Amino acid sequence: MKRRAWLTLGAVVLGGGGVVTYAAASPSTDDGPQARAKRPVKVYDLALKSAGSDRRSLPRTETKQFSLLGVSWTDADRELNGSIQVRTRDAGTGTWTGWRDLETGVDPLEDPEADSEERGASEPLWTGPSDGVEVQVVHEDGSTDSGLPKGVQVNLVDPGVVTAAETKAEPAAFAADVSADPTTATEPTDSVTPTDSVTPADSATPADSVTPTDPVTPADSVTPTDPVTPAPPASSVPQPPVVSRAGWGADESMSPEAPEYNADVKSVFVHHTAGTNDYSCADSAALVRGIYAYHVQTNGWKDLGYNFLVDKCGTVFEGRKGGIAQPVLGAHTYGWNRESAGIAVLGDYTSTGAPAATLAAVARVAAWKLGQYGADPSSTVKLTAGATQKNYFGTSFTAGTQYTFNRISAHRDGFNSECPGSSLYAQLPTIRTLAAGPVQGLKVTALEGTGLNGSTYYTKGSVKVRWSTTTPGTLIKNFQVMVDGKTAATVSGTTTAKTVALAAGSHSVAVQAVHQSGRTTTTAAAKVVTDTTAPTFTTTPKVSLRTGTVNTTAVPVTLGWRATDSAALRQVKLLSPTTATFGPTTTSSARTAKSGSAATWSMRAYDWAGNYRTSSPAYTPVIQQESAAKKTGTWSTRSSSSYLGGKSYSSASKGASLTWTFTGRSAAWVVSRASSSGKAYVYVDGVKTTTVDLKSATTKYRQAIWTKSWSSSAKHTVKIVVVGTSGRPTITTDGLVYVK
Numbered sequence: 179m180k181r182r183a184w185l186t187l188g189a190v191v192l193g194g195g196g197v198v199t200y201a202a203a204s205p206s207t208d209d210g211p212q213a214r215a216k217r218p219v220k221v222y223d224l225a226l227k228s229a230g231s232d233r234r235s236l237p238r239t240e241t242k243q244f245s246l247l248g249v250s251w252t253d254a255d256r257e258l259n260g261s262i263q264v265r266t267r268d269a270g271t272g273t274w275t276g277w278r279d280l281e282t283g284v285d286p287l288e289d290p291e292a293d294s295e296e297r298g299a300s301e302p303l304w305t306g307p308s309d310g311v312e313v314q315v316v317h318e319d320g321s322t323d324s325g326l327p328k329g330v331q332v333n334l335v336d337p338g339v340v341t342a343a344e345t346k347a348e349p350a351a352f353a354a355d356v357s358a359d360p361t362t363a364t365e366p367t368d369s370v371t372p373t374d375s376v377t378p379a380d381s382a383t384p385a386d387s388v389t390p391t392d393p394v395t396p397a398d399s400v401t402p403t404d405p406v407t408p409a410p411p412a413s414s415v416p417q418p419p420v421v422s423r424a425g426w427g428a429d430e431s432m433s434p435e436a437p438e439y440n441a442d443v444k445s446v447f448v449h450h451t452a453g454t455n456d457y458s459c460a461d462s463a464a465l466v467r468g469i470y471a472y473h474v475q476t477n478g479w480k481d482l483g484y485n486f487l488v489d490k491c492g493t494v495f496e497g498r499k500g501g502i503a504q505p506v507l508g509a510h511t512y513g514w515n516r517e518s519a520g521i522a523v524l525g526d527y528t529s530t531g532a533p534a535a536t537l538a539a540v541a542r543v544a545a546w547k548l549g550q551y552g553a554d555p556s557s558t559v560k561l562t563a564g565a566t567q568k569n570y571f572g573t574s575f576t577a578g579t580q581y582t583f584n585r586i587s588a589h590r591d592g593f594n595s596e597c598p599g600s601s602l603y604a605q606l607p608t609i610r611t612l613a614a615g616p617v618q619g620l621k622v623t624a625l626e627g628t629g630l631n632g633s634t635y636y637t638k639g640s641v642k643v644r645w646s647t648t649t650p651g652t653l654i655k656n657f658q659v660m661v662d663g664k665t666a667a668t669v670s671g672t673t674t675a676k677t678v679a680l681a682a683g684s685h686s687v688a689v690q691a692v693h694q695s696g697r698t699t700t701t702a703a704a705k706v707v708t709d710t711t712a713p714t715f716t717t718t719p720k721v722s723l724r725t726g727t728v729n730t731t732a733v734p735v736t737l738g739w740r741a742t743d744s745a746a747l748r749q750v751k752l753l754s755p756t757t758a759t760f761g762p763t764t765t766s767s768a769r770t771a772k773s774g775s776a777a778t779w780s781m782r783a784y785d786w787a788g789n790y791r792t793s794s795p796a797y798t799p800v801i802q803q804e805s806a807a808k809k810t811g812t813w814s815t816r817s818s819s820s821y822l823g824g825k826s827y828s829s830a831s832k833g834a835s836l837t838w839t840f841t842g843r844s845a846a847w848v849v850s851r852a853s854s855s856g857k858a859y860v861y862v863d864g865v866k867t868t869t870v871d872l873k874s875a876t877t878k879y880r881q882a883i884w885t886k887s888w889s890s891s892a893k894h895t896v897k898i899v900v901v902g903t904s905g906r907p908t909i910t911t912d913g914l915v916y917v918k
């Protein structure tokens with residue numbers, strides 16, 4: 179059974195000897211913009227007075243606005259052996275949050291004798307502007323200690339307003355520091371005396387902020403009094419943009435001790451700061467200041483524990499002072515700080531993965547630091563244990579013995595902590611790949627200015643190559659467009675398209691990505707043919723009459739053509755008198771044309787490179803009525819709206835004839851057909867060419883039953899002669915159509 183000892187600020191006695199205590203701060207008044215313009219970082223300690231091994235109480239106490247909190251106790255060697263929950267009141271709305279857990283698995287002291295003034299502490303929690311707090315501490319029954327440690331405090335951190343950017347954009351919830359109104363606080367049942375608040379020197383005014391994208395050099399950090407270890411040669415990868423300590427508003431008077439240096443950086447340990455992800459990236463500088471104050475004034479450390487901090491938007495902040503290019507000794511991974519650097523991600527990544535921008539930023543920092551010492555971020559390394567302990571997975575380490583680690587490892591790999599959270603831990607392989615390269619997911623997404631036929635692209639000479647990757651551009655040194663295996667153009671790692679000119683002929687085109695590590699990735703080569711020659715019409719578009727039903731608005735015709743290209747013909751389009759698109763192997767199309775009207779049959783042939791040629795001949799179908807013919811023998815006139823022009827000629831006399839003379843390149847004889855219709859001979863230019871049988875099971879009018887076309891326009895004579903077919907000698911003619 180678990181015995182619970184509840185600690186809260188205030189005093190409500192619970193069963194089992196526990197006490198729930200609480201404290202609420204009255205909202206401060208707003209003294210105007212001048213009071214808000216600059217506000218230094220402050221830490222307020224709300225102490226719990228011992229009333230037995232696991233009884234603590236705290237009366238109503240004055241408190242000020244805060245945005246970050248934690249719980250600490252006197253002896254840093256003493257584990258809490260319990261859980262801590264807190265909830266806070268929003269300074270703007272006055273509403274209370276739900277209960278939130280504080281992470282207590284903080285690394286122990288590396289050197290207990292030298293660091294005897296350090297306190298044990300939870301990880302800090304960012305709350306945003308708050309003015310009330312309630313805390314629960316649950317001691318787990320069965321632990322080896324007699325109860326909760328001594329000197330338990332709730333530490334409230336006001337990160338202040340210290341940079342020019344924050345002064346301009348300060349939210350209305352911020353207010354000047356004034357005493358709390360005792361009439362609005364909750365009355366406790368017991369009275370205790372709180373410890374004095376810890377207040378840093380008000381005279382220390384940090385420098386104005388700097389643009390987060392500006393790179394920071396070691397000179398931006400505070401120069402220690404001890405000689406600085408010379409910086410190693412320039413890294414094999416570029417330094418990412420880092421917000422300097424001055425940029426996020428570090429009060430350097432808070433940590434006057436000089437930094438210490440390692441011999442090198444063999445590995446990087448990734449952390450999370452726990453707490454919450456519900457912060458605005460505009461508050462990241464304040465969050466870093468809060469952690470800094472908490473580490474120094476609550477934990478009792480000489481400086482920030484981490485070498486770098488990264489927020490959820492991918493902004494990198496300088497951590498412990500001493501120069502970001504230097505191998506500064508941090509306090510982040512117990513037993514392994516002497517050969518490593520620590521990168522902390524702001525937020526809790528136990529159940530939520532870090533954003534892509536954050537992963538890329540962590541990878542950039544890790545690659546840069548490891549690159550200073552020629553280390554491959556994807557490799558492993560032997561590290562010497564500085565303490566005898568076990569890690570989160572139960573692996574035992576003995577001080578002075580070497581063990582194999584990934585160059586980019588997690589806090590939990592070296593110490594028994596859940597940090598950096600299971601979700602971020604699962605993303606470490608991604609971080610290693612991003613840091614080490616090569617570029618992932620590289621592919622050409624388009625070759626603009628080309629036409630694709632099968633697996634070959636065709637262009638007139640200029641190609642815009644587009645590509646994409648899954649690796650962020652900030653981790654890519656450059657892209658190279660390769661033509662025939664040689665670099666034709668080089669662009670930055672954030673560029674995703676480039677236009678290159680190609681000479682006539684066949685080429686191979688590919689894209690090569692150069693990771694910041696120097697590793698390269700190249701896409702498969704695409705075949706691109708440069709073709710500047712337009713297609714040709716080997717057969718000019720021509721209109722010829724065809725069989726079918728004729729009327730004055732729609733004469734059946736066949737449009738014929740033939741086009742070729744020196745490389746690859748793509749299509750042929752009919753542009754007028756109507757529109758249509760045809761494939762490269764199509765050479766004819768059944769259309770209709772209006773009688774008596776000249777029509778321009780404009781066609782355009784395209785190749786796959788985009789070259790084209792247009793041909794636009796004009797043709798006119800002409801209807802010659804039967805009355806226009808020269809006739810012999812007996813013919814009678816028939817009238818009906820079914821005939822062309824309302825009339826036709828009919829004859830049953832053997833040998834009777836009709837003769838038309840015209841100048842054109844195509845002709846069609848138009849007749850009526852029925853079951854009683856007979857046969858007729860057709861003569862062209864005095865030569866009998868065929869015998870036509872007009873018999874039909876159904877009656878049909880205006881039928882073009884016979885057609886003939888010539889290669890060019892000329893004068894021709896067509897003669898129709900009645901055969902006098904036994905039993906059905908009659909033929910009925912409606913006229914002749916020709917194309918001029």
